[in-house]
Amino acid sequence: MTLRTPALFPWLAGLLAIYLIAPLAAGVQQAGLADWNTVDTGALLHACVISVASATTATLIIAIGGIPLGYLLARIPGRAMGALGFLVQLPLALPPLASGILLLFLVGYGAPLGRLTAGALTDSFVGIVLAEVFVAAPFLIIAARSAFAAMDPVLEDVAATLGHRPLFVFFRVSLPIARSAIWSGLLLAWLRAFGEFGATVMVAYHPYSLPVYTYVAFGAQGLPAMLPVLAPTLALALAIMVLSTLAGAQVNGRRLSLPSTAALPNALAKMASRSSAMTGAVDLALRLEKQLGGFRLDVAWSPQAHRLAVLGPSGSGKSLTLKLIAGIERCDRGTIMVDGRDISALDPALRGIAYVPQNYGLFPHLTVIEQLHFPVDADPHAVRHWIDRLGLHGLEQRRPDALSLGQQQRVALARALVRPARLLLLDEPFSALDAPLRSRLRQEMRALQDELNAATIIVTHDPAEAALLADQLLLLDAGQVLQSGPTDQVFRRPANETAARLLGAESVATGVAAGTDSIAVGAGVLLRIAGPALESGARVGWTVPAARIRLSDAGPYQGSVESIIDVGTDRQITIRFGNAAINALVGAGELSCGSVCRFDIDPDAVRIWPLPAA
Ligand code: ADP
Ligand code: MG
Numbered sequence: 167m168t169l170r171t172p173a174l175f176p177w178l179a180g181l182l183a184i185y186l187i188a189p190l191a192a193g194v195q196q197a198g199l200a201d202w203n204t205v206d207t208g209a210l211l212h213a214c215v216i217s218v219a220s221a222t223t224a225t226l227i228i229a230i231g232g233i234p235l236g237y238l239l240a241r242i243p244g245r246a247m248g249a250l251g252f253l254v255q256l257p258l259a260l261p262p263l264a265s266g267i268l269l270l271f272l273v274g275y276g277a278p279l280g281r282l283t284a285g286a287l288t289d290s291f292v293g294i295v296l297a298e299v300f301v302a303a304p305f306l307i308i309a310a311r312s313a314f315a316a317m318d319p320v321l322e323d324v325a326a327t328l329g330h331r332p333l334f335v336f337f338r339v340s341l342p343i344a345r346s347a348i349w350s351g352l353l354l355a356w357l358r359a360f361g362e363f364g365a366t367v368m369v370a371y372h373p374y375s376l377p378v379y380t381y382v383a384f385g386a387q388g389l390p391a392m393l394p395v396l397a398p399t400l401a402l403a404l405a406i407m408v409l410s411t412l413a414g415a416q417v418n419g420r421r422l423s424l425p426s427t428a429a430l431p432n433a434l435a436k437m438a439s440r441s442s443a444m445t446g447a448v449d450l451a452l453r454l455e456k457q458l459g460g461f462r463l464d465v466a467w468s469p470q471a472h473r474l475a476v477l478g479p480s481g482s483g484k485s486l487t488l489k490l491i492a493g494i495e496r497c498d499r500g501t502i503m504v505d506g507r508d509i510s511a512l513d514p515a516l517r518g519i520a521y522v523p524q525n526y527g528l529f530p531h532l533t534v535i536e537q538l539h540f541p542v543d544a545d546p547h548a549v550r551h552w553i554d555r556l557g558l559h560g561l562e563q564r565r566p567d568a569l570s571l572g573q574q575q576r577v578a579l580a581r582a583l584v585r586p587a588r589l590l591l592l593d594e595p596f597s598a599l600d601a602p603l604r605s606r607l608r609q610e611m612r613a614l615q616d617e618l619n620a621a622t623i624i625v626t627h628d629p630a631e632a633a634l635l636a637d638q639l640l641l642l643d644a645g646q647v648l649q650s651g652p653t654d655q656v657f658r659r660p661a662n663e664t665a666a667r668l669l670g671a672e673s674v675a676t677g678v679a680a681g682t683d684s685i686a687v688g689a690g691v692l693l694r695i696a697g698p699a700l701e702s703g704a705r706v707g708w709t710v711p712a713a714r715i716r717l718s719d720a721g722p723y724q725g726s727v728e729s730i731i732d733v734g735t736d737r738q739i740t741i742r743f744g745n746a747a748i749n750a751l752v753g754a755g756e757l758s759c760g761s762v763c764r765f766d767i768d769p770d771a772v773r774i775w776p777l778p779a780a
Pocket of ligand 1: 458461479480481483484485486
């Protein structure tokens, strides 16, 4: 690795580092001057015990309250939480003596709490702990808040859809991911508590903690008596730092083992019979209403199919629709009927819906095999089956950062499938992949859909993906349903031009129905179409995919070439055809701008939508 740093940095960094280490070196050099005879060993030892015990007690208290506080500050938006976050950091900004004075207003002899406890909160071990908690807690709260804020909340959402309750999700997902930052926060808090002097002398001068004892000894005996006092102080601080580093470096050692392969044929047979017995299609009736800031989602959709897709441009509410179905977001109003049962009031853990978010939501701290055993009711045989079926062999002990995007997708899919579910929701599962991989994984998904007992809902902005992977489509635009229905019908008869463009139309044109199966697209130019009959005289919009226009000398249509663009080995030409300019994809050949060409258009490929009467 080559290190590229500004030339000035080593000098600046070096000077400060030397200054920080120099006093330590000076102390060691003066060791010979130490006056060991004046040391009251008993008092010194007592002060050490008081300091270690109080710092440890304070750190425990800080951990118990500070980790949840940091978590809530990171998760709950709004001004009130912002203000709370600011206020609880205040002890960091205050001079410790001022903190001590403030504490005395609360727990001192004359204060309400002091009177109530008969002075037990001052000049006591409890008083030391109170002072230390006050000044040291912000170190942990800040560390915990930033660690939780940096964590992708989708991981907790996914864990909920895998059947887990919030407390389990916190201990198994959130806390392990934030662990190293929280560990550093706890170390800082302990060291701050251990070294605390200012607030402590105000609240609890007795019993002597190590810093207070140091101050007292310094006043009585001067500098030569300090070295014997400093030695245990330094040793204890160093010991805690070393212990904490060692504990922090220890990896989360638990490894899950695979079920024995002897059970495999049995398991596969079970999976196979499950597949053959399945009905597949789900009976859905969705009524979703949700306001998010300035965005409003309003969806009504009642499809009956095994393979469904939601298609819409970016920001149209596709992901939100999936989250509402999964239960990660709650509807303002609405019902979610799955096979006749309304699940809209159920917790995500109880909905029986598998969810694969965009970017897959794999837990960064778990290996592949741990991810697959994570869901509640994960069936070990199903785990083994999906490892085989999705080609995850050899990856079991890897963490997500050691997997390719394609492998991550398979792991996320396997994790969603190891517990029984009626619906599998996939949010843009192919959008992060490069073109060849995308194409291959789409084909694999197509095959997988036929094996699944669950119906799939795939969210996408790609019409080709929707066409391949769905029998029923929902088109969304700006939170509203543009159209829904069987895929082939929606493609043949888009509701309007917006829907047609969403479905991939590049060039659109207008015409007038000249009979039930043809439209006039210019003076005396008729285009034959297939599909549902048209009402003669109706104005329509129309489009045809470039790949469905075929140049042929025997073709029924004639037009002039307006432009030619090379696209690799093909050429995209624009043909003037009646009042329309249509794009066609053709191979190399004798074509030039302005030349006349003959061509054929498959009537089945013409897509038509109604236009308001002129
Ligand atoms: P899509 O998945 O179709 O790209 P999304 O469902 O993610 O769109 O988002 C739909 C709309 O909701 C977007 O316009 C987005 O800006 C808005 N939105 C999402 N989350 C919030 C939120 N927490 N507050 C306000 N608006 C939001
Ligand atoms: Mg989205």
